Amino acid sequence: MSTSFRDECGVFGVFGDSEAANLTYLGLHALQHRGQEGAGIAASDGSLIRTRRGLGLVGDVFSADHLAELPGTMAIGHVRYSTAGGSSPLNVQPFTVRYRDGQVSVAHNGNLVNAVELKAELEARGSIFNTTSDTEVILHLIAGSPQSTFVNRLVDALARVSGAYSLVVMTGDTLVAVRDPMGFRPLVLGKRGDAWVVCSETCALSLIDGELVREVEPGEMVIIDADGLQSLRPFPEQPRRACIFEHIYFARPDSEVFGESVYSQRVALGRLLAEEHPVDADVVVPVPDSGIPGALGFAQRSGIQFQVGLLRSRYVGRTFIEPSQQIRDFGVKLKLSPLHGVLRGKRVVVVDDSIVRGTTSRKIVRMLRQAGAAEVHLRITAPPTTGGCYYGVDTPNREELIAHRMDVAQICAHLGADSLGYLSLEGLRTVQGAGRGGYCEACFSGDYPIAPPQVGEDEVQLPLFQGNSQEN
Amino acid sequence: MSTSFRDECGVFGVFGDSEAANLTYLGLHALQHRGQEGAGIAASDGSLIRTRRGLGLVGDVFSADHLAELPGTMAIGHVRYSTAGGSSPLNVQPFTVRYRDGQVSVAHNGNLVNAVELKAELEARGSIFNTTSDTEVILHLIAGSPQSTFVNRLVDALARVSGAYSLVVMTGDTLVAVRDPMGFRPLVLGKRGDAWVVCSETCALSLIDGELVREVEPGEMVIIDADGLQSLRPFPEQPRRACIFEHIYFARPDSEVFGESVYSQRVALGRLLAEEHPVDADVVVPVPDSGIPGALGFAQRSGIQFQVGLLRSRYVGRTFIEPSQQIRDFGVKLKLSPLHGVLRGKRVVVVDDSIVRGTTSRKIVRMLRQAGAAEVHLRITAPPTTGGCYYGVDTPNREELIAHRMDVAQICAHLGADSLGYLSLEGLRTVQGAGRGGYCEACFSGDYPIAPPQVGEDEVQLPLFQGNSQEN
């Protein structure tokens, strides 16, 4: 898949380790795929929360000196993909503010559906907003709550919001992890020795030699302080609606997400895809890296040989300029290059996890043909993406989604492929497992678990609050 | 004088020029002496206020590209000296926030005496604070005002605050400049062609080919929008209490401040000092740069020859490390070097504008003696500094002020000078002029126009609000 879909964030928190900031730094490195544009860490030494945030990769934002300036045994961290709000450092989390009871720091993964209304209400009460992030709304609600304890204030605040959130919140002495009642975004609880860890995906636990304890359950609030861990369920129970796209694309293949191995799920999707859309071909190649497990599954089931047909550059990054306008399919070539020996004269099945606008897929089909492929059969390990996401995934406007504008035959013609097969929604559900159930598939089915904002669809795709600042 | 006294800020605003951000950039360059640690510009194109801020000198924070990204015909700017709050980019102004009625941006020079109380009250109402600056209090008060127009909200907010402020505030279409009723800090109004300009000192007007119209008067609020300029006097009238230290040290000698030429005032102080503390000597030398006008005045009146006896390095800046511990008076040597030919065997009068802790003055006396001065007579163009400032000047704790702990004879002995003479408070008043009157001399007289905060004196010297963030 192209890079058009982006999950907004990854979060991490640790309580009870003298290397709290260092572990958070490592955890954010493991979660870097969830957000590459900014990173931040807030650490508490029991009396003061210190925060460092910056634009760039985790490794660029923090030096050893910076980490040394974040003492304490508690820390939270955040990696962020900048959606429409723009690349302002003000929008990089954690947000640390001071309110009536002292400092509070928050790292948020998700999207609030009623942020615009809440913001209007807060502004009417005299609140000021420094960022364009809906996370700031949560801080205002906490600070404005009439409740007398921090936990109750947080419950009070979250009772007001609607949407998707996996939050890690820290005061001077307490770490709280909360997942929204429908559990859209992942969040897991782990241990590393005596220290507690919370993070978006298990891969962050693996890197720091931690052990998975369990998921933070949908609707659960986990409170960790000097007295240990306490679990609350302060919200009315609701059906789980875990984001199916975490399995299809976002999560790292070595993570366990929503209790399932991401890699195994993706291989299974590829296997079922081979059943649903068989084709007579010579070779199966993935669009790397995200298409690899699906292509392996497709090859296993179909018996067609798996090969590396496209090589992904290790050096594609944001600092590379594109100096030439003379070269066809320039951008995609910087990232992917074809292996002529594998493709020449072959009937090729190419497996990807999704098609968003179709632009990249079209270039890939052309690249395969130019490399000599006799036939190009495109197989997608998910149903057509027909709708946008309001729960924390950065999708383009619905009008830009090719599957919103065209049917499969039209898409196939547009991309120039010999055949195109999407996994069926039923197939997807089969793989996810009837037993577990409870996924949000709105981007495929149009069945939105929480009604999108009343305002025009296009509008909510724009930044909720227009930007205040560009900083260096 | 050493660099121990620092004014907190300089402000600038322009309305009605298509090069608004560029002119603000130039204006801030001219005001750079009022704050060298951070700079920011906010510009409005009528619909959106864009802000860029950063740590460092104006020339380092802004590139041509950055300025091009700040379109519009209105802009405000700020240069800042970081007081105890620490060098966080979050504390660099202008602060631009969004509230009920849209965006508002503010640049503030001064200090609020009741910020701690106001902040407690605001937090009790649920406000959250992102910075450690009292400027944020003003924004909360504006946003929380029940008034229905922006100007009335601003009046409402400022009616609540007590202390020193020269403010430049901008909404999407209106520029407002306000000076507190006692007029502690300077603020002037000028024109450049059809555009209006407001700024801390006239030197910023000179650089951009603007003309001085008049001071913004103490207690005056100047409102500039498409309909032109309007002047309000919304606050009860109070006696003027302009900061005498602007004349003695802060302001640039080429500025006119509080209606007087800074340079001429300083020369006059030196003349009177020569009358009050005559001495039989061979040469008068200034501590550069701030002691130059006073030394000229002293030389003119005394008839003793003026010479350059200490050379100030042009290359002293923040990026110079101090690699050696083996050299005596190392730090001051990087900044000042003696001219042996001028000093050797001479009875030297050395003129400075103030003595704060006495550390630098002691090194200067030693440096002059090592360069061969036969006698060293120290003359100060101000009375002894015996008290701290609560109105926007960054002074050390009173206990650190040498004139709080010692009398003149003790100070002279401590510094190792042959004689020491301070200008008398009466002398200072004479020079300032009976007619104009109305200066705050609290740091010399202990007569504070507005009572300092009730909390312990030491405490208010610390950052009002403990720091939230360190950013890069």
Added chain:
Amino acid sequence: MSTSFRDECGVFGVFGDSEAANLTYLGLHALQHRGQEGAGIAASDGSLIRTRRGLGLVGDVFSADHLAELPGTMAIGHVRYSTAGGSSPLNVQPFTVRYRDGQVSVAHNGNLVNAVELKAELEARGSIFNTTSDTEVILHLIAGSPQSTFVNRLVDALARVSGAYSLVVMTGDTLVAVRDPMGFRPLVLGKRGDAWVVCSETCALSLIDGELVREVEPGEMVIIDADGLQSLRPFPEQPRRACIFEHIYFARPDSEVFGESVYSQRVALGRLLAEEHPVDADVVVPVPDSGIPGALGFAQRSGIQFQVGLLRSRYVGRTFIEPSQQIRDFGVKLKLSPLHGVLRGKRVVVVDDSIVRGTTSRKIVRMLRQAGAAEVHLRITAPPTTGGCYYGVDTPNREELIAHRMDVAQICAHLGADSLGYLSLEGLRTVQGAGRGGYCEACFSGDYPIAPPQVGEDEVQLPLFQGNSQEN
């Protein structure tokens, strides 16, 4: 394989395109895997050669402005892995100097076996050396040649050197590409429209939409100027000794090197390895990225299922600090993470392309076992590495090579694997093809085509010339 083996460089040159510097920039991006520590481009506009070089990745060294400052229709470029000479910018190529006939610029991939002797001889004649690179020796030999044309001087100079070199040399109006008589390092000739291109690997041609014409042959000197292309064979013919390690590890899989598809060769090595060292197992996993083709070949031949068992991080780079000493196998974990679902309870064949010191392989075996592998069978698609390289591959001292100190059984025990199988030297030769013949296999066989320097082996592994400079 770990990153212990490194090829020293990649080279690129273009003649006859108005976007010469831009194309070189792209070509170097495609060759980035051959050297990640520095990059440079020299461009000639016919009268002046301009050069820009710097430490870092290609994308970091060059901005659009930099490329615009390199006008002309000819350019050469270089990417470099810093061997023992240290990361001095002085050692980054191309080297551009002025001599009797004007400017000359050179980019070199290889290693001269007699550089120490030549340098001593040149110094005895009064030469001075600015760098620690043996490339500078070539420049001195060119400048000191009694021949009267540039091409003859270059021939004269190269007749003096012994060792491996693929050189791209540029004067103000001529581009020359030369490969040493044994052809150790690769070099190909291509076209892009009317422009000629020379580069280390065909992948650079692919990126810029160029076409492969042929290899620059061992011992061939290709001269390109306004009159077209001319081929000389100025050196006595010698048997080809192409570096087998290009096929095993260095070259990009999508390149054709020495006339063969790198990817296909690697798959074939894996197939033969499965024949030579069969094992009863459940899953074949590669050490990514370089072990992937070999693992595919092993899986194809053995019928054991291929899976992704280790995930390689996309974000491992040089700016990541290692903050914690508490975590086992820390470094390798930042780079590789295991997929528990694939490995748990399984008999695992793990395929890599080489074992150098054994340090990383040992950590990988441990990582697989901790992830639950029931058995770990390590298979290497090359023979044991028993000797160092003197022809441009950066190998550790022979004493550090585990296969120099231990036999296969000892290595297997040391690594903690259940079994270990290396491809036989005969097997390797079979795959390379009897027909083509002519590979240097000295690191496996000890049969060095050119005698290593007489001085102690350890010594030549050290920098030939001790460092002059560290620059910023």
Added chain:
Amino acid sequence: MSTSFRDECGVFGVFGDSEAANLTYLGLHALQHRGQEGAGIAASDGSLIRTRRGLGLVGDVFSADHLAELPGTMAIGHVRYSTAGGSSPLNVQPFTVRYRDGQVSVAHNGNLVNAVELKAELEARGSIFNTTSDTEVILHLIAGSPQSTFVNRLVDALARVSGAYSLVVMTGDTLVAVRDPMGFRPLVLGKRGDAWVVCSETCALSLIDGELVREVEPGEMVIIDADGLQSLRPFPEQPRRACIFEHIYFARPDSEVFGESVYSQRVALGRLLAEEHPVDADVVVPVPDSGIPGALGFAQRSGIQFQVGLLRSRYVGRTFIEPSQQIRDFGVKLKLSPLHGVLRGKRVVVVDDSIVRGTTSRKIVRMLRQAGAAEVHLRITAPPTTGGCYYGVDTPNREELIAHRMDVAQICAHLGADSLGYLSLEGLRTVQGAGRGGYCEACFSGDYPIAPPQVGEDEVQLPLFQGNSQEN
């Protein structure tokens, strides 16, 4: 004076102090006025010379870490103003190279008149050149000398060159300081405890608490090693021709140069100027900073009051962009601002040290008039600059010198001044002192002590050797 004249360099060396690199760093800071575009330090620990160089101010090029990486008890350093050769880091000194006998490092202040010829001769012998600096010629001559000791090689090399040089040269164990036989550029010898120091000006000694021993005499070679200091006079004696411009403009006022106090000389020039060109006026103001001593002297002699009439900004540096084209005399306003109170309605004498092209002087005259000056009388403490310099001062082409094209009356009219007076050449000689004699005044008199190169004058104003490289 404007910044059109620039001395090329400052040099520093220390032998026998464990903080050699730190002291050199400080010494270069004191010499920064002699070159602001690049700085470098080479330090020897007895076995290896390490070098760090970079573009920028001393404080920007070196961090504490960098200095720690330059161990040893010997070091040399250099600050450089980039003349026409361009701002390539390759041209930043010291140059450290390896030749027959090991490493040698050199820092050079001056200009060789026969560099072009020597370079041609060296190239004919096969030498290659990495830089566009004539200093590289000296290194080639050393390396090519048939002599058997380093000192004899250096003597041999310098016997070949003609022109101005003050050199500091270092091998692994020896520090050599040499001044050309005519002694164009300054060089002094000092001690700091047991360590020997050599440097361009005494101000560097003052900063590090060193003591002046004496000048390195014209034609003297001082050799310092473990056996102590030795003085040679290896060249035929010649009349001294010290650069008069060091006294007039270049040197720091607190330095003693050529045995005289720079400040006192400048005051004396101003006094004599008042005698030669008296004027009836109200106030004498300097063009800061370099015009201050002359203006003081003029005021003392004339009895006209000295005042600060133009303020020099402390914040003018290279990183300031000039965003506006709308403002008259923009550039000079960023640097200088008028004090209206001093100038308004006054007859003003403005004193500067030279007029080069006239551009800046014209803007200053206009600025003074706009500030209200009734009359503007320009006085220059030197004769008209009618010729270029070939001995290390960066002057524009003779055609650009206003005094080459116009007589005094024409210049006065062009600048818009009411009167203009230059010090006479006889007056200048009087101040320099008949006793000491021996100054080069060629830029005023046209009497060149060493014949300029035969090639066209314009040509030698261009870089001697065209640039090889632009680096980052």
